[in-house]
Amino acid sequence: MTRLSRSRILKWGIGIYAPLLMYVGFALFPIYHMLLTSIKTDNVLYDLSCNPLLVSLGALTIEHYKLLFTDTLFSTWLQNSLIVSLTSTFISIVISILAAYALTRLKFVGVQTFGIIIFVTYLVPYSLLFIPLTQVVSWLGLTDTLWSLIVTYPTFLVPFSTWLLMGYMKTIPEEIEKSAMIDGCNRLHCLIKIIIPVSIPGIVCATLFAFSLAWNDLLYSLVFISPTEQKTLTVGILTELIRGDIYFWGSLMGGALLGAIPVVLFYVFFMDYYVSGMTAGAIK
Amino acid sequence: MAQLVVENISKKFGQVEAVKDLSFNVEDKEFVVLIGPSGCGKSTTLNLIAGLEELTSGNLYIGGKCVNDLHPKDRDIAMVFQNYALYPHMNVYKNMAFGLNMRGYDKPEIDKRIHNAARILGIQDLLTRKPRELSGGQRQRVAVGRAIVRRPAVFLFDEPLSNLDAKLRVQMREEISKLHSKLQSTIVYVTHDQVEAMTMATRIVLLKDGVCQQIGSPMDLYNRPVNKFVAGFIGTPPMNIINARIQYRDSALYVITENFELQVPHVFEKTCERLNGQEILFGLRPENIYDMNFSASEKANKSSPFCRASLEVDNVETLGSHIQLALNCAGGKLIAIVDSRIRIKPNETINLFFNMEKMHLFTKEHPHKRIEQIQT
Amino acid sequence: MIKSLSDPELEMTGCDLHGYQRLKAKCFRKSISGYFFSLPALIVIFSLVAYPFCMAIYLSLTDAWVGSSGNFIGLQHYFDLLQNEIFIQTLKNSLTYTFFSVTLKIVLGMGLALLLNQKIKFRKFFRGAILLPWVIPNTLSTLGWLWMFDPLFSVFNWVLKNIGLIEKGVPWLSNPYWAMFSVIMINVWRGLPFFAITMLAGLVSIPKELHRAARIDGAGSVKCFFHITLPLLKPLILIVVLFSTIFTISDFNIVYILTRGGPMNMTHLLSTLSFQIGLSGGKLGQGAAISLFMFPVLCVVVYFQLKTIQKGSTYD
16 A cells, blocks of 8 residues: 555544544434343343443343333323324424415515514524413313314424425525416415425425424423323323333333334435425525 | 507506506517616516506506406416426426416317427427426427417517527527417517517517617617617617717818717708707717728728728727727727728727718707707 | 596406406405415414413513412512522523533534535435434433433443443432533534534535635645635524524423433523423412523524624625
8 A cells, every 4th residue: 555545544534434433423322222221121221230232132122112012001102192293293384384485475565574473483482481371271171182282383383394495485486486377376276286396395394394393392291281191202201101219211211212213214214305404494 | 459558557666666657559460579778677567468567557458458457367468487487396298288277278179289389399209308307498498388379369478588598599589580470479578688679579669767768660779769778779789879069160060079070961961950069969880980991992982081080999809700899089989890801909090981871869968869860 | 447448449348357356366466365375374373472472471470370360570570580599590501501512512513514524435324323313302312311321320330430430420410510511412412413414514515616716825724614614604603503592592301301400400491490480389470480581581692693693694
């Protein structure tokens, strides 16, 4: 090897791949550890002399996962989360498409104000609103039901999705709509037949993000729902698998991993959409 | 009966008047071009005709019907846009069928029309492709095809060739002209390129700042521009317009500038008598200024010595078929087109002959209207 | 726009359209449809955001408890809070937490982005692996961290002890400073990918000619970075920092799951404190006041960051 290529290898190896691999290790280690924990028997888990970084074949078990499904209402929680996330995402996306279309295409008095309102709402953190929302939810008689979540999730899903969709719709040339109008569309037709099909990437993106946000919520489900059968996944795992001082770590980790699967699956299949969604908003 | 009647239309955006009291007719089968510099209101006018913008005042009639309040789809028009505006998620066939579908034509009829149009435009092989698989020229053709199948009373074109490269533009210009004669269609065409206007139009409507400057055939605007703006806009290179004074010298009328004095020709004598002593604007097209050696040398040599001047050359542009000279004169540059055999360099002086019979005179005061020639 | 009826040549059909068609055309153009399209979003915002927000303000001015609506006490809560030790600590915590998290995320994110921008193999793998912490719902991943920080069974302590670096386990969650360190670390673990990927997109969008021109002018890599790359990325960085700050200050999940605000309230953030007092404790009025404090803090932060964006963006 010539000196040149050796120093190149050094430079690339040490300067670039090493830090990258270190970072990947940092990023993935918690997940690896969670996985291991969920498949180790309790004996090995709580034995301080055992190496927590590895697992011997003899110590493998699926009892933690079994526990989730037999001893807890995990499948119910999973179902609840799915129902709530899918429904609230669907509602929010529909609302956002309409709002984004209005903001990017329609000229009417107050369109600027409307845009500012959406932006400001985006900035209002949802941990600020939960106290008064408990009152609103109880007035609507929705406390302890999944509907309380379906109704309140749009508060943080809509501003974000609208903003994302606006970014996409702005890139559609106006002439396409003018052409459609001359061809015979009214505004609603335009939206449904032209804008939506062309914005599909943006809509997929917004849907993915909205679903992830809804799936991840802890605060609202904690606050609005108490009965165990109505809990969503995040709250269920947190409250039911920690009984007093006893943490069922194996099942906790198993439940956490299982709970992450839907979102991670979406991510794996739609990775490019995720990335473009993250960057679209920022780069505008 | 005129296909399109534009009657005193105006459009205001807030305080800004984009179009002011514009009126013109487009007769059946005419090719009318709306032209002007950026911001002159030509695209706005087209949008008003199409119904994409609402009139502030005035009336519009298409095919005899008043269309002021009609939705664009009810106005019997079709429009071709600058960036083609093809629906990216539909293939060419569906793009062309879209408007017909919306209007409820039945499938055999739609099919017939599309294949007909595709044949005329040479895009039969492209019907199953999506817009992103087409070149710029092909996309433009599809956009035109989409308009053709509608068989509208009036075709509207909004700067359709601006996005094409120069060579393609020339080709498409020809094709659009041929299409016009083949389909016998009525066309309103917006462009900022005066070459397009001159070559394709039956009549030109020249706009500036929302106000119509002149309506007429291309040659009308070229030979009889109504004011300085029209004179300077139509024609490449643009007409030379310089400050001058009409004055008697030794019982003959002269056009007097800082650099030269040129005798007023016989045909203009009566006109200039009334202007004696007045400051005016003197206009002469570059193609009417000749060198003494080659260009129209006979005429030049027989001409009166009082139609000649010597000027210093500032820049020489060799264009192959001719040479364009930029000459220094007070208050700017004079452009002359001379024979390509002339050998001259910047800072040298050249003797030129001015064909005064082709001169134009404009008032010095705004709006610099053309001083009408009084017949002798 | 009544046209003149005097011209006999022109047909009347167009201009006496019956009312419905006229209305439709007017509707279409005047974009009354604009109002219809924005209506659903506005309903959501007004009923579920604006109204509760006002209610929160009103609650914070009363001494409401769960079950009773309480009396109006004006700004008493706010005065009390400002003199309350725990609250002041919480404010400090919020600022510390946000400042360190965001700073680390910018610096490390930028570094990661620069690494990813090189011509590396398996780029998709790296990108995919790196994004995973951000994609996994943070409520679930924080549970994993909770286990990793467990006082008895922490894997970190096990490794450090076995390497011989420490004798007793690090009190990840029981010592105030370590606890703050831990929550910051999780926040960075979770948020870093977002910064990295966004800045990577920014790096990719810088025209290569600029770097080439700089090289010709004699700039080395470091100078290139500081004089060309960084200034061009400023608007992007500021936007990302803006959003990250907002979400970090109002963060709830990580702290709630990991420490509930302890030990000794040293990791309490405004959101967790408000939860504890307002809901667990039942003092709705006080809870509302605490969480409302977030708003002016956010406004100030946003204002300064927006100002810097306006100043700093030289391009466009």
